Amino acid sequence: MSKKKRTRKSSRRRHRRSERPTIRFTPYAWAKLLYLRDAGDTEIGGFAVTSPDDLLLVEDVCLVRQQCTAVTVEFDDASVADFYDEQVDAGRKPEQFGRIWLHTHPGASAEPSSTDEETFNRCFGSVEWAVMFILAKGGKSYARLRINVGPQSTQEMNVEVDYSQPFDASNAADWRREFKTNIRQFRWRKSTASPVEAACDGFDFDPVSNTHEQSLNRLDAGSDQSGDEDWYDYFSFNSEPLFLDWEEEKCNSLLSTIPG
């Protein structure tokens, strides 16, 4: 490609980028998001709380209860409802806290997966507008605005940290408490390619891995574990089936006797 063509193309790209809407984070919200992303070894997700005067200015990031693995995050439905109730009680409108869905990716890529797209479509497809924001561990971010009224449109967004906004100091103790209260980490093991193995293997969630414990200990040597009985009950009834190693081996050996 000639230099002239390349220059024209990159100029067009710059122009397109400048036309994009921008989602801005206050330094406080951005710091909290980074802290929560790095507090464990899994994906995490939450909702952005925005300024009433600027719905694309994120002032806080709030977690809800969720089960997370290195590559998945799943919100607890009741906790989402509790979050809505709390925010309304705090005097906020749904457009301030229910429109920007945030989650992290553990690797370098912030590109949305098909699961992300499906959720964005199903859960945020009937609101006037919504934003899907993804922050990768490697530092890349992705934001997309979806407008569902009038001539419906979807548009990638620029992401900025707005240092012109007043901001509070770091509040690591509260952030850590929020993380420990809401995040339940499970080990995820990828299914194998063979259908027979996959039948036995599937997803294997191993509640609260050692790595997770180590992460939390690293964050806070002396603080209490959250003692929320309902939350643990939820997992005992709703978590994916857990195969112990000997069960898996037995299953494998039985299946290997089936011809074909």
Next chain:
Amino acid sequence: MRLLCINNDGAGFADYVDVTEGTTVRQFFEAHIVTPNPANYLIRVNRQPVAQDQILCDGDRISITPTKIEGATGADSMVRR
């Protein structure tokens, strides 16, 4: 009668609405949601999950919130689907 409705659908709403006596949860849901598929929402009255035929009472607080909000990396979603 009047009840407080919390709903993110459409323009979003967290305010008091007037409904007629005898309105059930299902009737209220269908009247206030753009694409009323109950499977995609958790409907609670006074912070408790309810049956669709429950009759709403004056002063109730009804919330309609999305369910199954989940994310994944690309590699996982390929395995999962």
